[in-house]
Amino acid sequence: MRKFIEPFLHILFWALVFYISYSNFGIKIRIVKTEEGFSYFKEYNRVFLAVTLLHIFFKALLFYGAIYWVIPAWMKSKNKTRSTISLTLWFVSTLIAPLSLNYFILNSFFEHPIQKGLALIGYSLFFHFVCLFIAFGYRSTKDWFKNEKLKNEIIQEKLNTEINFLKAQINPHFIFNTLNNLYAEARKHEDKTVADGIAKLSHMMRYMIYDSNVEKVTLAKEIQYLNSYIELQKFRFSEEDPIDLKINLDIKNPSVRIAPIIFIPFVENAFKHGIQIEHKSYIHLSLTATDHMLVFNISNRKFNTETIERNSGVGLTNVKRRLALLYPDKHQLEVEDDGDNYHVKLTLQF
Known part of the structure; x- marks a missing residue:
């Protein structure tokens, strides 16, 4: 029922505008003297019916063109001068067009159209400003x-995410204490590789549980989290395996702030579905960021096609929803899938 309220209000508004306009110009009240006194008669002018309909049409054109095209462009534009000129041209064109048509109509049907024309011009100009306002x-x-x-x-x-996380969460203090103990044991036995892996896993968990529990984090922290994840993934394969892993980072300002854990779903999918040790595989990741824009690209071979089609749809839907909530009208997500290769490009505007 609620979805019909707004259209109903629009119809009611324009019906009211029509009534006011036609009452002022299309209805003439005649007073006739009779034996009993005076009688009042209303005369309805069909010519002014056409004039009023033109008047309403161009007012509606101004109104809806402004709210759906001109005003949004004016609000988003950095060059206010150009957008103000566009708004002014739209205002003037929707004002002059009906006045010109009405002039020809009045000139064709009235002997003295100037008096009625001046009144109509003043009324039309006033109501044009009202419509724009x-x-x-x-x-x-x-x-x-x-x-x-x-x-x-x-x-x-955010509340749902926190609740779901709490449901699945083991006591983090126990986990961190255990990781610290394992790290100490690895250092004691001079196993640097295992020690580094434990340290990176500890950093990732601390970031996910504590550091990312805010609206925005620095890009440097997000990149550090990605690097830790990638370094842990490298334990799965050796240098002899036919895997081409390339990471290219070009960050102008690492202190720029973004929503946390925004890239990891794409990186997880790339490692999950794009790497098979016994086959030639690749993952190419690039991240370019300035003060105003960020471009994230990741490409990989596509293995486990059935698994991807079964699982990635939900993940991609969640990512799109999160981006729509966090970066409305300020992001562009492009996904290319040719059957053997998978590519994702994400552009964010700050």
Whole structure:
């Protein structure tokens, strides 16, 4: 039922505009003197019915063009001068067009159209400004409600994530104490490889449990987490295995802040479905970041096709939803799959 309220209000608004406009210009009240006094008669002018309909059409064109095209472009534009000119041109064109058409209509059917034309011009200009003002208010209110809804969804999503994590969580202090003990034992036996692996696993768990439990983290922390994950994955294969692993990082400002754990689902999928020790495999990862934009690319061979099709759909859906909540209108996710190779490109705007 609620979804019909907004269209109903739109129809009611334009019906009211039509009534006010036609009452002012299309209905003439005549007073006739009779034996009993005075009688009042309403005369409905069909010509002004056409004039009023044109008036409504172009006002609606101004209104809906403004709220769905001109005003959003004006709000997002960095060059306010150009967008203000576009808004002004849209305003003027939707004003002049009906006035010109109405002038020809009035000139064709009235002997003295100037008096009625001047009144119509003044009314049309006034109501054009009113429509533009209402359009700004309508668009701002609609965006505010949309942003509030997104904020509530993000909060709910975060709460659900925390609850699910708590359900699956073993006492983290026990885990960290155990890892520290294993790390000490590995150092005691001078097993540097195992010690480094335990240290990286400890860092990853600490990041996931504590450091990532915030709205945003520095890009440097996120990269450190990715590096720890990749280094642990390297334990699965040796240098002799036919695996081509390339990591390319070009970070201009490592202190820029982003949403945590945003890249790891793509990296996990690449290692899970793109590596087979006995086959020639590759994973190419690149991350480029400036103060205003970040571009993440990862490509891999595609093995376990049935497993990917069965499992990656849900994961990709969750990633898309999270990006839509965290970076609305500020991200672009491209996925290419040719059957043998898999490529993901994620672009974020800060």
